[in-house]
Amino acid sequence: MNPVLSEAPVGVRGEAVAEPSSALYSSYVNPQWVKLLNVLRMNQQYTHCRGAELFTADGRRILDFLSGYCVHNTGxxxxxxxxxxxxELERSGPGMLQSHVPDLAGQLAEELCTRAGEQLRKAFFCSSGSEGVETAIKFSRAHTGRSGLLYASGAFHGLTCGALSLMGDPSWRDGFGPLLPGTEEIPFGDLPALQETLASRRFALLILEPIQAEAGIRIPTREYLASCQALCRKHGTVFVLDEVQTGLARTGKFLAAHHFGVQPDVVVLAKALSGGLVPSAAVLMTDSIYASVYDSLQRAIVHTSTFSENALAMRAGLATLQVLDREQLGLRALEMGHYLRGRLRESLAGYEMVKEIRGQGLLSGIEFKPPRGLRLRAAFEAFRRIHRGLFGQMLVMRLFNDQHVLTQICGNNFMVLKAAPPLVVSEAQVDEFVNAVRAVVETVHSSNTFWSDALGLARRAVGI
Ligand SMILES: Cc1ncc(COP(=O)(O)O)c(C=O)c1O
Structure with a gap:
């Protein structure tokens, strides 16, 4: 028997397959995702994950500075x-009965509203950030009797049709239209534009991320968000903050809104509420917005979802809040974030392609800019012609393969590398990350291999 073949992995019908962990996924789920990870050499089998570390079947330890896009705040x-x-599993309780009052949902709602503070006094639970945004759309429309929806340039709010209607980037939208009518985009940070648009009194909601994550960790001024709130109040528009990435202590406070002193009418939370284990989202809002939807017995379940208040999700949410409190992860995010950006600024000073390091708590971005020097500029422009995300993706790939660090570029700004580790990250792990980034940035500036490898990557991608 051929020893190579005998050891080769086999598919369900006994046929030899090339990728042991990915063949079925590739056949029955998403072959393009598998191909992309293969091209980037990031298709790993993970055996276990703890805190800020991921362990692979081939014996590597990967430092996680992505956190599943801010899912793993508690590690x-x-x-x-x-x-x-x-x-919760062992008590064999009513997991998804749909015909009772789930007490755990009441407990979690109270805990969330207490932490969010001020006028946020009711919670609607669902299972994803997008579903939370859909909820914000429906409740704002019911509350105002208006249909218009206003969002900011660069926003990421989710990929269901309603949420997608609140994102301008064509790379997400193309081919899925027509999306919701009555939506309008305004430039993030532009108050005169907002003033003029809201004055039409057509808009049910203004939705913003208090810190835009996928747009490149864009942090507005305190005055901007305060004025957004004041203008919404003046013109009868619901002020919605999408805190799907920024919430649950990611930026150092329970809500990023708390850094800016604003009091939104609606807040969408998701990702980290899951504890990284059971999908869950919560839309917090004022009593009066809530009452606009559930305004009679006939409408007691007019907006609901099968999985929304399931016991495991509620338990995961409650346990997550306890861990955030007990381990003081908000404070830790503030301190570690400060330390991380300080170290990055120190280590990356003087590299011509590093433009800025910014962030809040443990949501940080390293922004790169096109090089000025002739040698680097020629290579950079060649990349950009192939794909505008190629440079950033090469950084990610190098960090992963050479330095064993997982991160990503921002989804709507390919020149910003995101750094968002679990909030339990240690100082030594931050140091490790900084050294890894410095090593890769050094390669970008000093060696040809970074650029020639990228051309190889482009060729592999085209050959797919
Ligand atoms: C700010 C923000 N809002 C909404 C969403 C959508 O969340 P989900 O993927 O859970 O639907 C995301 C997802 O990345 C997000 O980053």
């Missing part, structure tokens, strides 16, 4: 959250 598989879920 991967936090033992207390795992224990809470185990206990």
């Amino acid at each position: 991967h598989n936090h033992p207390d959250i795992v224990a809470a879920l185990r206990a």
